[in-house]
Amino acid sequence: xAWRFPKWRELEGYPVDVDSLxxxxxxxxxxxDGLLNExxxxxxxxxxxxxxxxxxxxxxxxxxxxxxxxxxxxxPSWDITGPIPIAVxxxxxxxxxxxxxxxxxxxxxxxxxxxxxxxxxxTGTQPMFLPKPEESVRSGSQYGIRIDGYVxxxxxxxxxxxxxxxxxxxxxxxxASLPVVIDAVLPVTEGQHLVEIxxxxxxxxxxxxxxxxxxxxxxxxxxxxxxxx
Numbered sequence: 001x002a003w004r005f006p007k008w009r010e011l012e013g014y015p016v017d018v019d020s021l022x023x024x025x026x027x028x029x030x031x032x033d034g035l036l037n038e039x040x041x042x043x044x045x046x047x048x049x050x051x052x053x054x055x056x057x058x059x060x061x062x063x064x065x066x067x068x069x070x071x072x073x074x075x076p077s078w079d080i081t082g083p084i085p086i087a088v089x090x091x092x093x094x095x096x097x098x099x100x101x102x103x104x105x106x107x108x109x110x111x112x113x114x115x116x117x118x119x120x121x122x123t124g125t126q127p128m129f130l131p132k133p134e135e136s137v138r139s140g141s142q143y144g145i146r147i148d149g150y151v152x153x154x155x156x157x158x159x160x161x162x163x164x165x166x167x168x169x170x171x172x173x174x175x176a177s178l179p180v181v182i183d184a185v186l187p188v189t190e191g192q193h194l195v196e197i198x199x200x201x202x203x204x205x206x207x208x209x210x211x212x213x214x215x216x217x218x219x220x221x222x223x224x225x226x227x228x229x
Contacts, residue, residue, distance in 0.1 A: 120221035140170020
């Protein structure tokens with residue numbers, strides 16, 4: 001089945017416009033120049049990667065963890081006494097970095113640029129369900145990309161100055177539900193590399209410690225890794 005069609009159809013008796021003609025043949029010229037994609041190959045045409053030049057293709061990997069869409073519809077879903085689906089990641093109130101479950105993998109690459117992308121949803125237990133809502137001191141959280149045990153600080157979400165922020169270095173300290181997207185492109189050497197998306201719960205500017213019912217949740221989440229040549 002054809003999937004490339006001229007953008008403009010030249011009509012008999014009308015002058016040819018250079019720009020429209022170029023736009024119409026551009027798609028075909030891309031293929032003759034070697035810019036191919038999945039439409040140019042039959043299923044399982046290549047079964048052994050060693051038969052292909054390293055820079056002939058782009059390798060992609062993805063991981064995802066879905067969370068039931070009804071989470072949060074009605075107070076029982078956020079009540080600390082109610083059930084929380086297993087797929088939900090409960091962030092530790094410890095200030096150490098923790099790997100978000102489902103967002104960690106080991107990849108084997110050549111000497112390439114690695115493009116790491118992560119997106120997820122954050123929310124938190126509502127103070128109204130805490131034994132003493134007025135004691136809620138949960139501050140913001142921080143997320144980042146960690147490669148081979150080293151956090152890439154340029155990807156860390158949040159601030160860097162605790163003294164001037166009531167939520168410490170983190171963000172989302174108002175118990176808001178919000179989306180998070182982080183990514184980075186960085187060179188890696190040939191071999192295996194551990195890619196992780198990590199999280200930590202920071203303290204507020206007074207360094208109060210949240211109680212056991214005062215924590216963050218990570219819901220739907222995805223990790224995409226692309227090798228760039």
